Amino acid sequence: MYGSGVWRGLLVTLKHFVATYVDDIRWGFRRRNPAAFPVRQSLDGRGVFTVEYPEEKIAVPERFRFIPFLVVDNYDHPERAGHDWCTSCGICAKVCPPQCIWIVRGSDPDSGRPVPEPDAFYIDIDLCMNCGLCAEFCPFDAIKMDHDYELASYDRTSNHIYDKRRLSKEFRYWQSIAPTIAEQEASARGGWEHKDVLKQKAKDAKAVASEQAE
Amino acid sequence: MTEQVPTADTVTPTGETLNVLHKRFKKAVRQDDRDGYDGILIDPARLVEVATAARDELGYDYLASATAVDYLGKGDHLEMVYHLCRTSGGPALVLKAQTPRENAELPSLTGVWSGADFQEREAWDLMGIRFTGHPNLKRILLWEGFDGHPLRKDWREAYYEADQKPFDSRWPDGHVRRAEQDNPYGKNVRYPDGFVLDEYQSTAEDALYADVALGLDVSADLATERVVVSMGPQHPSTHGVFRMIVTLDGERIEALEPVMGYLHRNHEKIGERNTFLQNMPYTDRLDYICSLSNNLGYALAVERLMSLGSRYEPPTYRAEAIRVLMAELTRIVNHMWAIGFLLNDLGAFFTPMMYAVTERELILDFFEATTGSRMMCNYMRFGGVAHDIPDRMRSEASLINDRVRDENTMEYLHKLINERLPRAIDQFDEYLTTSEIVTNRCIGVGVLSTADAIAASAAGPVLRASGVPYDVRRADPYSIYADLDFDVAVRYHGDVYDRYLIRLDEMRQSIRILKQVWPLLMDTGGQPFFAGRGGIYSPRVPAGESYGRVENPKGELGYYVVSDGGQNPRRYHVRAPSFINLTALEQMCKGHKVADVVAILGSIDIVLGETDR
Numbered sequence: 104m105y106g107s108g109v110w111r112g113l114l115v116t117l118k119h120f121v122a123t124y125v126d127d128i129r130w131g132f133r134r135r136n137p138a139a140f141p142v143r144q145s146l147d148g149r150g151v152f153t154v155e156y157p158e159e160k161i162a163v164p165e166r167f168r169f170i171p172f173l174v175v176d177n178y179d180h181p182e183r184a185g186h187d188w189c190t191s192c193g194i195c196a197k198v199c200p201p202q203c204i205w206i207v208r209g210s211d212p213d214s215g216r217p218v219p220e221p222d223a224f225y226i227d228i229d230l231c232m233n234c235g236l237c238a239e240f241c242p243f244d245a246i247k248m249d250h251d252y253e254l255a256s257y258d259r260t261s262n263h264i265y266d267k268r269r270l271s272k273e274f275r276y277w278q279s280i281a282p283t284i285a286e287q288e289a290s291a292r293g294g295w296e297h298k299d300v301l302k303q304k305a306k307d308a309k310a311v312a313s314e315q316a317e
Numbered sequence: 318m319t320e321q322v323p324t325a326d327t328v329t330p331t332g333e334t335l336n337v338l339h340k341r342f343k344k345a346v347r348q349d350d351r352d353g354y355d356g357i358l359i360d361p362a363r364l365v366e367v368a369t370a371a372r373d374e375l376g377y378d379y380l381a382s383a384t385a386v387d388y389l390g391k392g393d394h395l396e397m398v399y400h401l402c403r404t405s406g407g408p409a410l411v412l413k414a415q416t417p418r419e420n421a422e423l424p425s426l427t428g429v430w431s432g433a434d435f436q437e438r439e440a441w442d443l444m445g446i447r448f449t450g451h452p453n454l455k456r457i458l459l460w461e462g463f464d465g466h467p468l469r470k471d472w473r474e475a476y477y478e479a480d481q482k483p484f485d486s487r488w489p490d491g492h493v494r495r496a497e498q499d500n501p502y503g504k505n506v507r508y509p510d511g512f513v514l515d516e517y518q519s520t521a522e523d524a525l526y527a528d529v530a531l532g533l534d535v536s537a538d539l540a541t542e543r544v545v546v547s548m549g550p551q552h553p554s555t556h557g558v559f560r561m562i563v564t565l566d567g568e569r570i571e572a573l574e575p576v577m578g579y580l581h582r583n584h585e586k587i588g589e590r591n592t593f594l595q596n597m598p599y600t601d602r603l604d605y606i607c608s609l610s611n612n613l614g615y616a617l618a619v620e621r622l623m624s625l626g627s628r629y630e631p632p633t634y635r636a637e638a639i640r641v642l643m644a645e646l647t648r649i650v651n652h653m654w655a656i657g658f659l660l661n662d663l664g665a666f667f668t669p670m671m672y673a674v675t676e677r678e679l680i681l682d683f684f685e686a687t688t689g690s691r692m693m694c695n696y697m698r699f700g701g702v703a704h705d706i707p708d709r710m711r712s713e714a715s716l717i718n719d720r721v722r723d724e725n726t727m728e729y730l731h732k733l734i735n736e737r738l739p740r741a742i743d744q745f746d747e748y749l750t751t752s753e754i755v756t757n758r759c760i761g762v763g764v765l766s767t768a769d770a771i772a773a774s775a776a777g778p779v780l781r782a783s784g785v786p787y788d789v790r791r792a793d794p795y796s797i798y799a800d801l802d803f804d805v806a807v808r809y810h811g812d813v814y815d816r817y818l819i820r821l822d823e824m825r826q827s828i829r830i831l832k833q834v835w836p837l838l839m840d841t842g843g844q845p846f847f848a849g850r851g852g853i854y855s856p857r858v859p860a861g862e863s864y865g866r867v868e869n870p871k872g873e874l875g876y877y878v879v880s881d882g883g884q885n886p887r888r889y890h891v892r893a894p895s896f897i898n899l900t901a902l903e904q905m906c907k908g909h910k911v912a913d914v915v916a917i918l919g920s921i922d923i924v925l926g927e928t929d930r
């Protein structure tokens with residue numbers, strides 16, 4: 104019968120309409136409660152699917168990528184508090200597709216020889232395309248992608264070039280936003296410390312062992 | 318050792334075709350014998366004849382891609398490269414014609430394939446090759462006030478820093494400069510000699526209108542029923558900034574000219590400054606709905622080049638399985654989006670759209686957990702993928718984000734593929750397919766005949782809805798598609814309704830593929846997802862050319878990449894299905910009402926990020 108297709112279609116709409124109310128009743132009309140959230144947003148979700156940002160925010164998965172940050176040792180680290188993990192090797196600056204990373208390589212003021220720490224490190228976050236290649240190819244796990252995407256500001260000319268101070272975050276922060284990945288990386292490095300520290304420790308231990316052997 | 322997928326069959330039709338052509342065209346055709354190159358070089362004077370013979374006698378009825386390369390410093394000529402295919406399947410036949418850089422000129426192939434129209438205009442616009450015999454040779458992506466042809470190797474952009482990345486100014490002495498300092502406002506535009514900006518507005522608009530106004534003087538004849546309407550670029554139905562100059566007789570379309578380029582950023586020039594790897598995240602931004610399959614096409618093209626070298630390792634089997642998983646999920650994402658927006662265009666404001674996008678969100682949740690981003694995935698690498706599929710899709714609460722999820726990824730996928738998505742597709746069928754509003758608006762509207770679809774180089778759902786069962790996954794298989802069981806969807810009326818139905822068919826086929834891929838992923842769990850050593854950011858890419866093509870949700874997406882053995886591609890061209898599918902738009906719209914144009918455009922399914930590049 105002409106028009107029956109439209110009615111059948113409207114039945115589908117009606118089903119959705121009813122489902123949203125069933126969902127609301129199920130959660131006692133408190134859709135924004137934390138227990139409801141994982142169900143509403145899952146494959147079993149039948150009701151209203153939208154998330155009411157900014158009142159409600161979904162925690163992003165560990166691999167989520169937003170503007171990178173530089174890892175530094177925890178500020179309460181016994182020996183290297185706040186020490187950069189970055190060795191200013193320059194790989195991230197070379198691999199960055201829009202070329203938005205600027206690094207001044209650190210050098211010893213007396214000898215002029217390069218030291219493994221950058222003097223300055225800038226990222227122009229207006230250019231950064233959040234591709235994550237810097238984090239992927241850094242050999243020292245020193246640059247990581249952040250989860251904080253609320254970076255809007257009123258003045259882009261003065262605020263959007265991040266310097267080293269603004270970019271640096273404690274190692275603890277990385278562990279808190281991406282525990283699984285941090286653990287995988289640590290096991291690949293052979294410990295929770297920076298690669299160079301671990302290497303130095305292994306060297307020292309070896310020296311001690313050989314001394315004892317003698 | 319992991320099981321490896323055999324590399325693509327490298328037998329090309331060049332040799333055998335050359336024998337046939339040589340008998341007739343003698344010295345006008347010869348083998349392209351540069352190292353790493355393949356194809357037939359043709360004397361420009363005989364180009365049209367050879368192309369006609371290839372079409373009519375050899376069965377290469379489909380012009381897949383036509384693009385130009387600048388060989389500055391390597392013979393100093395421009396070269397036009399044509400990839401021809403048979404709609405019955407098989408590898409592409411490559412024809413080439415060369416012309417000097419000064420006064421570059423080649424005969425137009427628009428008479429042989431109407432699909433050459435936009436592609437030749439693009440070659441004129443960006444590379445400066447004049448095509449004799451082209452009916453409407455003018456700039457297509459840029460405007461008339463643009464100075465020069467930017468894809469020429471000696472053309473430099475306003476913010477030019479060096480020919481190739483990485484730039485030396487970044488390290489070890491990287492003192493930051495803002496982009497605006499290098500590219501100050503007011504000094505960032507160059508005009509051609511004799512170009513006066515103030516006079517431009519009127520003259521160019523005139524030219525635009527004169528062309529489509531069927532010879533009538535618009536200002537004098539406005540009293541008649543004929544009206545020229547500019548639809549777009551700011552128009553909700555154009556899916557972005559796309560403009561159509563429509564000549565109307567009452568409500569009926571007499572002529573239509575697409576105007577594009579509002580989102581043009583010269584993706585290809587940027588690509589030639591980039592290193593091979595740096596292009597990967599840029600491909601995300603072409604068709605931003607389908608970033609993962611864009612990645613795949615580019616990875617294929619570069620891997621094909623790398624396979625010319627000695628130390629190449631093809632992607633592992635697990636990597637290929639993950640790639641297919643991603644590509645097929647992307648197809649569902651795209652078709653959900655396309656159908657949702659088609660219904661928006663038909664006037665069903667946002668309800669079907671929302672139902673479609675809900676399903677899409679669920680897939681994007683998986684993408685985000687695996688690749689790190691919902692849309693700009695940047696996930697494929699040469700030799701595999703960037704990360705394995707995570708065990709769990711989990712998030713940590715933080716000060717910024719507080720609602721947490723934690724699910725087993727493979728179980729999530731299983732439920733998604735076997736329950737949620739099939740149900741959603743069936744629901745669409747029930748919801749829309751028989752609805753009289755949809756059928757009245759769609760059946761018989763925007764018909765594209767089989768012959769026209771092939772001639773106009775239409776691709777993807779547009780081609781297949783016109784009765785051509787041509788699908789790159791079957792015609793020229795890549796990855797592990799050859800081992801998978803699925804049918805090429807095809808419909809025969811070529812109207813908007815069939816283009817809607819074929820998207821439902823294709824989603825069902827994708828589900829079928831996904832159901833076969835899921836066990837493969839379970840079986841290969843723990844195996845490497847990347848061939849060879851990781852951590853190489855500038856892979857060695859031997860000199861040569863390659864054309865990597867995939868069946869993107871919107872049609873054949875091809876990457877033509879030329880390497881001269883360095884870190885950067887010498888030429889990087891994208892055969893964009895959204896762009897070429899528009900060639901047939903006028904044909905489809907003629908005789909219909911204005912409101913139907915919106916539906917027809919929606920049924921082609923374009924994304925301006927890819928059209929304008």
Ligand code: SF4
Binds near residue numbers: 191193194244245
């Ligand atoms: S790649 Fe890592 S260690 Fe090297 S400069 Fe960049 S952040 Fe520092």
Ligand code: SF4
Binds near residue numbers: 199201234235
């Ligand atoms: S995320 Fe990408 S664009 Fe941003 S700084 Fe890192 S490499 Fe550069």
